[in-house]
Amino acid sequence: MLFYSGLSHCLGEVHKGDTITDYMPQERERGITITSAAVTLPWKKHRINVLDTPGHVDFTIEVERCLSVIDGSVVILDASAGVEAQTMTVWRQADKFFVPKLVYLNKMDKSTANLTLCRQSLEKLGAKPLQIHLPIYEGKTFIGLADIVDMQKYVWSPHSDSGKHFDIISLDPKRDENIFDLCCKNREDLISFLSDIDERLSDHVIHCDKLIDVPSNVILNALRFATIKNLAHPVLCGSSYKNIGVQVLMDAILKYLPSPFERKNEIIRFYGDKLCLLVFKIIHHKILGQLTFARIYSGNLAPSSKVYNVNRGTYEKIHKIYIPFADEFKEVSFLNAGNIVVLSGLKFSFTGDTLTSSIDAMNEAKQRFYENTSSMVDEYKPVLVGIEAPIPVFFCSIEAPSPSKQKDLEKALENLEREDPSLTVTTSSESGQTIISGMGELQIEILKDRLLKEYKIEAFLGPLQISYRESIDESVEETTIVNKIVGGIRNDIEVTLRLKPKINAGIPKKIKVIGNQENDLRKLKFDRIKAIENGMALALNNGPILGFGVVDLEVELLDLKITSKTTNSMLSAAISQCIGNALKKSSPFLLEPVMKLEISFPEKYTKVILSTLSPRRSIIEEIEKKDGYNVIHALTPLSELRNYATEIRTVTSGMANLSMKLWCYQKMNEAEQRKAIESVFGFV
Structure with missing residues (x-):
């Protein structure tokens, strides 16, 4: 994309370690993407902000942070493998941010490329794939593609090594008899689906004698609407290694994905035309120092201006603003809404923070929120949705x-x-x-x-x-009394709490206050509740078995007696002590992380792979067959997977491919729990 847009004068290749967006030494050594990279490129009088993200599960946070600021995405699949384990994770992450998606089937030059397989695997994700490209072969050589929307074919010369030049030819029923009928059939299916979504298209269908006569621009507009609304996902094809189809993909980004003005964040409307940015990435440059990547949602930005951090409640000054080009940065004097910007000079902003022009702009946005929602939430801050960091394993x-x-x-x-x-x-x-x-x-x-x-x-x-994580098996009530003089102030506290098991609750962020006529809990002020929750968080960070976080429970405050002189810090300490005592009495147990594995390998290694899984407490969910390859889907405790990737590469002579992601935490039996405790302490 960089080469065809004119930003690069050579074609980089992953396996040679010379791609522009994989600029870290660690990326080039391993041939993988580790950190997301941003590039702004020109294409046909438009500007496209490209964020290249990793595919490895260890770096899924890089995908999450990019999805939080983009307007559309291109999901790249291996045409011979279809949807793989990490693709599912990324797809669900994109759904969480309601990001429209194009699907690009890469590696169509491989003999095992299979459109039907890819479409079926996408449907399993809950996607609605709409094939708008069909591959064209000359013998067994992939030479181009047919676009069924405009009924044209794009053909690249097999002697061209750069792919810059290609022919665009209208499909002809006589000359292209091998593919014309298939294109017509796919076009009819496409029109049939879209006419149920778009009224203008359905009107044309009614008034046209043949579906082939429906104008391309009407289909394109209907497909664009369906894509932006996440009702459908156009499927394109190409071969990036052979330099076929990349320019058509770039055209499709302009045709089908939304512009910044077509995807308005709900919070943005409260800021109007005032400046509003979302910080999504921070790096430390060896020359420029700390650099902050942000997406401008509204307003204009210039160097040497002050911004107000809504999350932190502080002002900061921007020194310079840049447009990113992977690990290089071009200084600019002005940027407006829709752009990805890199800022120098910010010291206190973190990933996920919302920046605006002033505290007055924030208060105006807050007031508009009240007017639109009839809500009077004092603690409300008009912030954009940031990212949720995954649980470390x-x-x-x-x-x-x-x-x-x-x-x-x-x-x-x-x-x-x-x-x-x-x-x-x-x-x-x-x-x-x-x-x-x-x-x-x-x-x-x-x-x-x-x-x-x-x-x-x-x-x-x-x-x-x-x-690991820790949890409890049974409900328990606990009362703690604290009478201490700290700093000359007497703190009298009597607190009664109840801990209750609650499946899939995670770590509780709020305490459930059980107020009634017999206690004064309904009159608790906000600062007291905050102190109680701080004490709860402190206690639940360190479980009674191995000191891991305690999850899947509910904390109920049943009674609390304090005086007006009781400090919030002592109240937090009393709550923490009470919960700690209760945890020890509630039959605590360990939860271990379980990973979802996807292992693909030649069929002849099936018995060998299964023999490596059976002693690892694995549950085999499914064994698929894909063009001479088997794919095993399994659930396996993480503790059993040390050096597993190396082992399966060894037993299959490097022919197996492993991907995995965190699936859930499950209760350990007594024997496995004893092993875990022994591995940490050296004894049970």
């Missing part, structure tokens, strides 16, 4: 190579944690060690490599451990 200790490097390590980890919301850095209250938690082995490995190459710190990592 691995953790390990990290140490500096020497005491002199400790501060450098802390600063480096602070930067890396700010860049990646799925990475958490904490300090153990017992040992004082620094603990890093993340999504997988590869993420931790990349972090260690970046510390060495970017920050010149040869950090030592402890053994990688599983991040």
